[in-house]
Amino acid sequence: MADVLEVTEAGLYCPAGQFWIDPWRRVPRAVITHAHADHARPGCDRYLCAAPGKLVLRSRLGGTVPIDSLRYGESLAINGAHVSFAPAGHILGSAQVRVEHRGTVWVVSGDYKTAADPTCDPIEPVRADVFITESTFGLPIYRWPTSESVAAEINAWWRANQAAGRTSVLLAYSLGKAQRLATMVDASIGPIVAHGSVMKIVRAYRDSGVRLPPIDGVPPRARRVGQGRALVIAPPSVVASAWLRLFGEASIAQASGWMTVRGIRRKRATSQAFVVSDHADFPGLLAVIEATQARRVLVTHGSSASLARLLCQRGVEADVLPTRGATAAAETLSDADHAGGDEPDPPTTAIDFPP
């Protein structure tokens, strides 16, 4: 029996339904797990995504390209293959793609997390015969602290900065992480200011019905904004840019799952770091994989070889799915492509050598 999905030049392809999932080339029909740049690339003829993420995807792709959407759980038959979406808990509208063909169910996880996030629906594991999982943080050193404890750390840092007359600049990816952080912090401490790329997504989130605390953009030609008091949320690309001068003396912090490791914190060279990720940590990955009850697991993106080996030792048939970005070298390149820095947690550390 042929596989329901296979890897082609353009990405993960369903021969029965003649569509691609998160393709990395221009294809006639793209099914999108979520709107991050390494999953949703422009240039396809037609897109399909989960309904809550439609406005976000539109703001990313722009223009008038046709975007179809399905509510979570709603099924669509495409040329005999049945496609549906289940929440993945990664960002607003992120979905796992369930494809059923002739009684066999394949599920593509996209990126997912198990931690609570008020800006999106929580993950719902789906029973699958074959589960294609991400493994960005697929090493046992990655275990996230609770959102509450990280929020308390960020609030304490913000207050201490205010007391010392410094602006607090928090670096995080514009889509998803930035909005989640805004809901995590205590907005009564002071004003929250966001970079233009973050504001664009904030508007898409609000239009989609997500409740966010008051967030101010930076007015054009402003010379001083929120100096000494504000929490500024901006993408990492603003480091060492003239834009940061608007805020006067500032303490810069990085919010990412990679900040667990001291060596990576040092490389990023910010004075503060918080461990917050929109990906599942190691226990989260194992829990979701177990919940799918899949007889076969294909691991992609990140520490895929280690996770696949561990799953095999635990009696699950597991393999590495070689996709683009499966090696560190390729990943570094693709990061350079998206210089905007909106990628979710790119592992651009030199520590990540290809296996």
Place this chain on the structure above:
Amino acid sequence: MKPFTELSWRLDAAAEAHDTRAALVDYFRSVPAEDAPTALKILCGRKQSRSISVADLREWATEAAGIPSWLVDECHAHVGDLAETLALILPVAETPGSNQEIPPAPGLTAALLGTADRLQTADGAARKKIVESMWRLLQPQERVVWHKLLCGTFRIVVPQTLLASALAEVAGIDGPQMLERLEARALDSAADYCDLMAPGTAAVRRGPHPFAAPVALDSSIGAAADRPDWQVEWKWEGIRAQVVCRGGVALWTREEELVSDRFPEVVAAAAGLPDSTVLDGVLLALRGSQITGGMALPPRRTRQTLLPRLRSESPWAFVAFDLLEVGGTDLRAEPLAARRDALESLCEDHGHPLLDPLPAAGLLPCPVTPASRLWLSPLLPAPDWSAVEALHASARDRAVGGLVLKPRCGAYATTVTDQLWWAWAVDPLEIDAVLIAAVAGSGRGKRLNSEYAFGVWHNARLVRIASARVGLTDEELAEIDGIVRATIQEKKGPWRGVTPTLVMRLAFRGVAVSTRHESGVVVRSPRIAIWRKNVLPAEAGTLDQLRALIEPGADSLSFQAPLSPPDPQKRLWDD
């Protein structure tokens, strides 16, 4: 453990001395007195004892985490530091709030010295129990620090002067006074610490004064050239020391080691000096009537017993360049010009001769008589900057380490001021060498062949001359790893002999004759200067070229590794 852990992470992240100092002040403001002496010893870089082996720690942590050993290796390669890896894979600590029976986390002294004592008296299984019970009490970041302390691999050291300045602020006394107290007193108990921090008068000093350390002159050459008031001296290659005359003569090195009994000839020479006098200078090794350079210091300081043969074959002398105290008067606040006058008249009164500042060529000749082993360092004639540059260019031929520039108006500065001395070391030597073998690195560079052996040509074959691992970027390391893998000729354990294809330019501080090395020479502090991509292996250097670089005087003496002060470079956490 928690306050000290926070301090460690703040010091680790500190970009500037200002941040380091602020972190220290915050810590010592609130530290309990029983933990302070332990913390001070660690931060001063005192030798740590190892109470547990890394291998044991790794085995027990792997078991506690319930993951296979290969996965720990994977994590280690990703993290780059074993102590940190183990801290991160261990089960999450129980928090005191969730369970009333859990005791509060232990303090630094209890966690370190207390555990070390218990470990010493325990055997296999009991040792494991002790470690496991501590893991349950510590958060991951605390575990990293605790692992390193227990294994003796904690490498955050704070410069003494910075530490003294922070402590002085906490205690409310001035910096130099705190520095003296720090160096003069034992620090073993909470009472010692309270003494240290007590307001009041200075301690009675018995050891040496804090040493002024020259700062390397590299990018700031231009700024130095603009200042006219330099006193220029040779940078002597030997052992920096102070002659301390206080009811007898004592010799103290910069590492605060008392070495009087190693150098009896110097002690005898200084016996005639007035009481309460302190000279700063360098211990020099002699050969015949000449001074040997830094490449060939004969063994002396490290010997348990001083054999008569060693005494007669390789005598030592002391060259004084500063006077810190004379007849009980502290001169350190005086300008250098005044101290120099006092030093010159003291030497004249006691018959200690001035060395010839500019001998014709080769080694510095010096008058050696049994009576006189104490000389005055000469001032070099440097009317303008081009003269300084000419002196610097001739330094290597004279077997000295370069020049030291001192502001004439400056006090004897041990803290960061604009009156610092500058050391302008001789330029490194260079040779093109061929990469002949590689070994996989550990930790961070684990998956790459990132440590290399280099050879030069001799009789149509490559002779190994040095190993080097620093000087290349991560990208270059990855590229070289690919070439190494493609050209492997032989494997012996981790050793990968390769077909010679890669040429690197090595920079090094000197070369000496060696009886222990296959090539017959030993290269001092080699590092990779540049990857010579357009040079063929056949065009690389030869052993004869390397021999021609041997320092005058370094050709017949056995080699001793050069002495250097403890590395002030912090952040060397890598295991």
